[in-house]
Amino acid sequence: MDTALTALAITCTLKPSPAESSSDLMATQILDALKEHGVTGDLVRAVDLAIAPGVETDMGDGDEWPTLREKVLAADILVFVTPTWMGQHSSVAQRVLERLDAELSETDDQGRPILFDKVAIAGIVGNEDGAHHIAAILFQSLNDVGYTVAAQSSVYWNGEAMAGGDYKDLDETPEPVQKTIDTSARNAAHLARALKISAFPAA
Amino acid sequence: MDTALTALAITCTLKPSPAESSSDLMATQILDALKEHGVTGDLVRAVDLAIAPGVETDMGDGDEWPTLREKVLAADILVFVTPTWMGQHSSVAQRVLERLDAELSETDDQGRPILFDKVAIAGIVGNEDGAHHIAAILFQSLNDVGYTVAAQSSVYWNGEAMAGGDYKDLDETPEPVQKTIDTSARNAAHLARALKISAFPAA
Amino acid sequence: MDTALTALAITCTLKPSPAESSSDLMATQILDALKEHGVTGDLVRAVDLAIAPGVETDMGDGDEWPTLREKVLAADILVFVTPTWMGQHSSVAQRVLERLDAELSETDDQGRPILFDKVAIAGIVGNEDGAHHIAAILFQSLNDVGYTVAAQSSVYWNGEAMAGGDYKDLDETPEPVQKTIDTSARNAAHLARALKISAFPAA
Amino acid sequence: MDTALTALAITCTLKPSPAESSSDLMATQILDALKEHGVTGDLVRAVDLAIAPGVETDMGDGDEWPTLREKVLAADILVFVTPTWMGQHSSVAQRVLERLDAELSETDDQGRPILFDKVAIAGIVGNEDGAHHIAAILFQSLNDVGYTVAAQSSVYWNGEAMAGGDYKDLDETPEPVQKTIDTSARNAAHLARALKISAFPAA
Numbered sequence: 001m002d003t004a005l006t007a008l009a010i011t012c013t014l015k016p017s018p019a020e021s022s023s024d025l026m027a028t029q030i031l032d033a034l035k036e037h038g039v040t041g042d043l044v045r046a047v048d049l050a051i052a053p054g055v056e057t058d059m060g061d062g063d064e065w066p067t068l069r070e071k072v073l074a075a076d077i078l079v080f081v082t083p084t085w086m087g088q089h090s091s092v093a094q095r096v097l098e099r100l101d102a103e104l105s106e107t108d109d110q111g112r113p114i115l116f117d118k119v120a121i122a123g124i125v126g127n128e129d130g131a132h133h134i135a136a137i138l139f140q141s142l143n144d145v146g147y148t149v150a151a152q153s154s155v156y157w158n159g160e161a162m163a164g165g166d167y168k169d170l171d172e173t174p175e176p177v178q179k180t181i182d183t184s185a186r187n188a189a190h191l192a193r194a195l196k197i198s199a200f201p202a203a
Numbered sequence: 204m205d206t207a208l209t210a211l212a213i214t215c216t217l218k219p220s221p222a223e224s225s226s227d228l229m230a231t232q233i234l235d236a237l238k239e240h241g242v243t244g245d246l247v248r249a250v251d252l253a254i255a256p257g258v259e260t261d262m263g264d265g266d267e268w269p270t271l272r273e274k275v276l277a278a279d280i281l282v283f284v285t286p287t288w289m290g291q292h293s294s295v296a297q298r299v300l301e302r303l304d305a306e307l308s309e310t311d312d313q314g315r316p317i318l319f320d321k322v323a324i325a326g327i328v329g330n331e332d333g334a335h336h337i338a339a340i341l342f343q344s345l346n347d348v349g350y351t352v353a354a355q356s357s358v359y360w361n362g363e364a365m366a367g368g369d370y371k372d373l374d375e376t377p378e379p380v381q382k383t384i385d386t387s388a389r390n391a392a393h394l395a396r397a398l399k400i401s402a403f404p405a406a
Numbered sequence: 407m408d409t410a411l412t413a414l415a416i417t418c419t420l421k422p423s424p425a426e427s428s429s430d431l432m433a434t435q436i437l438d439a440l441k442e443h444g445v446t447g448d449l450v451r452a453v454d455l456a457i458a459p460g461v462e463t464d465m466g467d468g469d470e471w472p473t474l475r476e477k478v479l480a481a482d483i484l485v486f487v488t489p490t491w492m493g494q495h496s497s498v499a500q501r502v503l504e505r506l507d508a509e510l511s512e513t514d515d516q517g518r519p520i521l522f523d524k525v526a527i528a529g530i531v532g533n534e535d536g537a538h539h540i541a542a543i544l545f546q547s548l549n550d551v552g553y554t555v556a557a558q559s560s561v562y563w564n565g566e567a568m569a570g571g572d573y574k575d576l577d578e579t580p581e582p583v584q585k586t587i588d589t590s591a592r593n594a595a596h597l598a599r600a601l602k603i604s605a606f607p608a609a
Numbered sequence: 610m611d612t613a614l615t616a617l618a619i620t621c622t623l624k625p626s627p628a629e630s631s632s633d634l635m636a637t638q639i640l641d642a643l644k645e646h647g648v649t650g651d652l653v654r655a656v657d658l659a660i661a662p663g664v665e666t667d668m669g670d671g672d673e674w675p676t677l678r679e680k681v682l683a684a685d686i687l688v689f690v691t692p693t694w695m696g697q698h699s700s701v702a703q704r705v706l707e708r709l710d711a712e713l714s715e716t717d718d719q720g721r722p723i724l725f726d727k728v729a730i731a732g733i734v735g736n737e738d739g740a741h742h743i744a745a746i747l748f749q750s751l752n753d754v755g756y757t758v759a760a761q762s763s764v765y766w767n768g769e770a771m772a773g774g775d776y777k778d779l780d781e782t783p784e785p786v787q788k789t790i791d792t793s794a795r796n797a798a799h800l801a802r803a804l805k806i807s808a809f810p811a812a
Contacts, residue, residue, distance in 0.1 A: 014459040014504065053420040053453055053498060055491065085461065085504045086547040087335025092459060094497035098420065101492055116760050129361060132290025132749055133336035139752060140745035140763070141492040148800065149748065149758040151725050151809060158332060161360045162379035176365035187809050191757065194803045200760060200796050217662040217707065256623040256656055256701060258694065288664065289710055289750040294703035295662060301623065301694045319557050339546035342555065343538055344695040346545060351597065352555040354522050354606060357546070390606050394554065397600045403557060403593050493741025535767060538696025539742035564738060567766045568785035582771035 003193050007034050007041040008075035010068070012082040012093035017048050022125040022157075022167035026181075027081040029173065030123060030155060033185035039077060039192075044068055047092045057102045065099045072100070076192040077119050078147060080138055084126030084158065089134045097138075103145045110202040115146030117195040119188045124156040125167040131156035148195065150187035155180045206396050210237050210244040211278035213271070215285040215296035220251050225328040225360075225370035229384075230284040232376065233326060233358060236388035242280060242395075247271055250295045260305045268302045275303070279395040280322050281350060283341055287329030287361065292337045300341075306348045313405040318349030320398040322391045327359040328370040334359035351398065353390035358383045409599050413440050413447040414481035416474070418488040418499035423454050428531040428563075428573035432587075433487040435579065436529060436561060439587050443595035445483060450474055453498045463508045471505045478506070482598040483525050484553060486544055490532030490564065495540045503544075509551045516608040521552030523601040525594045530562040531573040537562035554601065556593035561586045612802050616643050616650040617684035619677070621691040621702035626657050631734040631766075631776035635790075636690040638782065639732060639764060642794035648686060648801075653677055656701045666711045674708045681709070685801040686728050687756060689747055693735030693767065698743045706747075712754045719811040724755030726804040728797045733765040734776040740765035757804065759796035764789045 009027035013019075024045060031041035049068060052059035058066045072078065082093035089097075106114040122138040124131040135154035143149060157177050159165035173181075212230035216222075227248060234244035252271060255262035261269045275281065285296035292300075309317040325341040327334040338357035346352060360380050362368035376384075415433035419425075430451060437447035455474060458465035464472045478484065488499035495503075512520040528544040530537040541560035549555060563583050565571035579587075618636035622628075633654060640650035658677060661668035667675045681687065691702035698706075715723040731747040733740040744763035752758060766786050768774035782790075 014461065016459075047459055053422075053496075055420065085500075086507055086543075086550065087339070088500060088503070088543060088547070090459075091497045091500035091504055094491075094494060094500050097494070098491045098497055113761070129332055129334045129359070130336065131332045131364060132753075133333065136290070136745035136749035137492075137494060139748040139758065140741055141494070143748060143758055143760065143762060144492065144741075146760045148760045148796075149752055151752065151755045151757045152722070153752060154749070156332070157364045159364075160362050160377075161334060162377065162383070174363075174365065180365070182812065186812070187757075190807070190809055194807055198799070198803055200799055203791065203795070217664065219662075250662055256625075256699075258623065288703075288707045289746075289753065291703060291706070291746060291750070293662075294700045294707055297694075297697060297700035297703050300697070301700055304695055316558070335546055335550075339542035340695075340697060342545040342549060343542035343560070344697070346555055346557065346559060347538075347695065349557045351557045351593075352545065352549055354549065354552045354554045355519070356549060385609065389609070390554075393604070393606055397604055401596070401600055403596055406588065406592070493745070535738055535740045535765070536742065537738045537770060539739065542696070562738070563770045565770075566768050566783075567740060568783065568789070580769075580771065586771075 003196050005039040005076045005189060005192050006074065007031060007039045007077035007079055008071050009041060009043040009079035009081060010096055011043065011045050012090045012096065013045060014047060014090055014092060017045055020168055023081045023083050025168045026123045026125055026155060027079055029181050030079050030121060030185060033181045034189060037185060037189035039189050042071065044071065046096055051095050051099060055098055055101045077188050079121045079123060081123035082134060084124060084130040084134060087130040087133065089137060097141045100145050112200065112202050113146040116200045118147050119192040120147035120149055121184045121188050122154045126158040127164050128158050128161050131158055148191060150191040153184045153188060155184050206399050208242040208279045208392060208395050209277065210234060210242045210280035210282055211274050212244060212246040212282035212284060213299055214246065214248050215293045215299065216248065217250060217293055217295060220248055223371055226284045226286050228371045229326045229328055229358060230282055232384050233282050233324060233388060236384050237392060240388060240392035242392050245274065247274065249299055254298050254302060258301055258304045280391050282324045282326060284326035285337060287327060287333035287337060290333040290336065292340060300344045303348050315403065315405050316349040319403045321350050322395040323350035323352055324387045324391050325357045329361040330367050331361050331364050334361055351394060353394040356387045356391060358387050409602050411445040411482045411595060411598050412480065413437060413445045413483035413485055414477050415447060415449040415485035415487060416502055417449065417451050418496045418502065419451065420453060420496055420498060423451055426574055429487045429489050431574045432529045432531055432561060433485055435587050436485050436527060436591060439591035440595060443591060445595050448477065450477065452502050457501050457505060461504055461507045483594050485527045485529060487529035488540060490530060490536035490540060493536040493539065495543060503547045506551050518606065518608050519552040522606045524553050525598040526553035526555055527590045527594050528560045532564040533570050534564050534567050537564055554597060556597040559590045559594060561590050612805050614648040614685045614798060614801050615683065616640060616648045616686035616688055617680050618650060618652040618688035618690060619705055620652065620654050621699045621705065622654060623656060623699055623701060626654055629777055632690045632692050634777045635732045635734055635764060636688055638790050639688050639730060639794060642790050643798055646794060646798035648798050651680065653680065655705050660704050660708060664707055664710045685805065686797050688730045688732060690732035691743060693733060693739035693743060696739040696742065698746060706750045709754050721809065721811050722755040725809045727756050728801040729756035729758055730793045730797050731763045735767040736773050737767050737770050740767055757800060759800040762793045762797060764793050
């Protein structure tokens with residue numbers, strides 16, 4: 001725990017601030033759990049920024065991705081939280097993934113992908129269904145651009161099929177959900193620290 | 204309602220008969236709803252048959268797919284029901300899809316794919332999550348080999364995330380689930396009848 | 407062919423007009439094929455409109471979805487074409503799906519979902535991989551809100567894995583792709599016509 | 610490189626030995642690459658074993674999963690390779706995932722999931738399409754039961770859409786595929802070694 005780490009949570013609700021958001025709640029809970037492992041966190045609600053469509057690091061013309069990108073590059077751990085719409089990650093989440101796609105061509109001074117040694121946690125909230133599917137997509141996409149995924153790093157909640165309900169309206173965090181929050185935070189912090197000490201080797 | 208129709212339900216539980224199965228329960232409920240629209244149904248639990256791995260219509264050597272295939276070809280409506288394991292359709296369900304893949308090369312005497320004019324309903328049961336993802340895969344796979352999918356043709360149930368519970372252990376069928384059963388049956392029967400009267404044209 | 411039909415193509419490239427787009431090319435090819443079956447078509451590039459995030463039919467405040475929505479409601483056939491980014495449908499495509507989600511609660515004067523009797527075709531272009539996955543998601547999402555999917559209604563192209571290449575840069579349309587264009591158009595027109603003559607019954 | 614590591618490749622072709630298999634070829638190439646990082650490997654073709662349907666560690670009655678399970682538990686790195694059928698991982702692959710599901714309830718003497726500290730690589734071969742989707746599912750499923758996924762750990766190949774072709778029939782391994790083999794092996798070996806030195810902490 002002597003190596004300081006930082007986390008960035010990007011939440012992908014469709015609702016601009018200051019509307020309440022289940023995604024923000026779950027992200028905050030994960031950041032809180034990370035804090036217990038020496039990780040300092042920050043949260044950005046992506047829909048509050050004008051993130052231009054495209055797959056370049058900077059699309060110019062009022063594109064606000066570059067400032068968020070700086071935070072992504074500075075953080076050891078990415079907490080990526082999305083709501084579920086039509087069983088899928090939100091359009092806001094997909095927009096962020098598309099912009100991260102540009103990092104595939106970015107390398108550090110050793111020729112390694114610029115996102116190597118960073119660790120990702122996936123968070124998914126929904127009314128009824130979709131979390132495994134979305135966790136899968138987030139893991140694959142983020143892994144592709146360079147993130148490492150520690151054991152049991154998806155946190156999710158959804159209610160019963162067709163019965164509605166929001167994570168933010170639960171009376172309390174269900175015990176198994178809290179357990180996955182704790183496990184994912186503990187494992188991500190452990191792994192990010194291990195990779196800080198011993199980075200992935202260059203080719 | 205004057206055109207007689209037949210339906211085949213293939214259920215993809217991992218448990219051989221006579222174990223109780225949520226998939227069988229849901230399939231039976233869909234067949235019951237179809238009966239109200241003049242559709243005579245039959246149910247086969249796929250795991251009870253020795254369906255060989257492969258992508259041919261007959262893999263030889265004790266392969267029991269060919270008898271099930273005859274029923275598939277004879278039925279106007281396919282009710283395909285699978286449980287959810289690891290967030291996915293079961294290995295038994297995937298085995299059936301793989302065997303249906305062979306129909307891509309089978310044509311009728313007009314050169315049309317042999318499964319044209321048939322209609323599919325997807326049913327998914329699970330403890331907690333996965334139904335939209337699996338419905339998507341079933342629709343895509345079955346559509347690819349020739350099935351048509353009537354409006355709102357997925358029926359599913361899962362409980363709250365990480366909270367467990369089985370469809371067969373519910374005290375009663377939740378009202379919104381029963382509504383999707385009724386809608387999917389009404390629409391599938393309507394569409395299968397329309398396609399019986401006016402088949403897809405040949406190229 | 408005596409019943410006149412209309413089609414709307416929504417293309418979901420990330421590039422605003424007038425940039426060339428593989429999605430637009432494929433959509434145009436599908437509309438051309440539909441024309442041979444008596445279907446009049448129109449194409450809208452979604453990224454050219456300011457479609458607000460949200461799941462209401464009208465999000466107010468400069469939201470340009472309502473005008474596109476009118477076209478969706480007026481068309482018998484929806485041709486939904488998306489590029490592939492990170493293996494997924496684009497953020498623009500997901501935005502459109504999210505807005506269509508609102509139609510789940512809209513009904514006609516018989517109490518039927520407002521999108522019933524409409525037929526959808528899925529088109530997917532990509533450099534290397536993702537089409538089956540995306541076709542699955544489009545079919546499931548569009549079917550959920552009321553679209554019917556005729557046999558073999560996905561059209562797609564991608565090049566070899568990790569080898570790049572764009573659909574719009576091919577010297578000619580590959581013969582199997584053209585065949586799926588023709589089949590999907592023929593089947594969609596047939597089915598939309600059948601549903602125009604004999605609509606899905608009310609509950 | 611002074612810590613000895615072991616890898617197990619499970620290949621999920623539908624064809625029993627001794628038929629040639631693209632999955633086996635890719636798995637062998639990944640094992641070869643791992644060897645350069647001090648990892649000793651072994652390959653099992655799952656379809657050669659009678660793996661019973663079910664979600665227990667031992668289904669009794671001629672179930673041959675328990676011997677494969679012993680190898681899974683003994684290996685530091687799992688190389689999981691599947692072909693693509695109907696755009697999905699094979700029924701054989703899903704069968705293996707279902708059996709691994711049982712490990713969710715298995716813990717070591719510190720109460721940690723029994724698969725913690727193990728690292729997974731996903732390999733996917735296909736004629737035309739599906740790799741990102743399947744990599745996503747493999748990452749999510751394997752991560753759920755305890756595997757860690759190092760940066761850029763999916764290896765895949767597919768040909769052009771609807772154009773067919775098999776990985777095993779290529780004249781040579783495409784350079785970008787070989788590069789992902791090398792990267793995934795280098796990263797997995799590095800991470801497995803790091804986790805051997807410093808295991809995930811218990812709760």
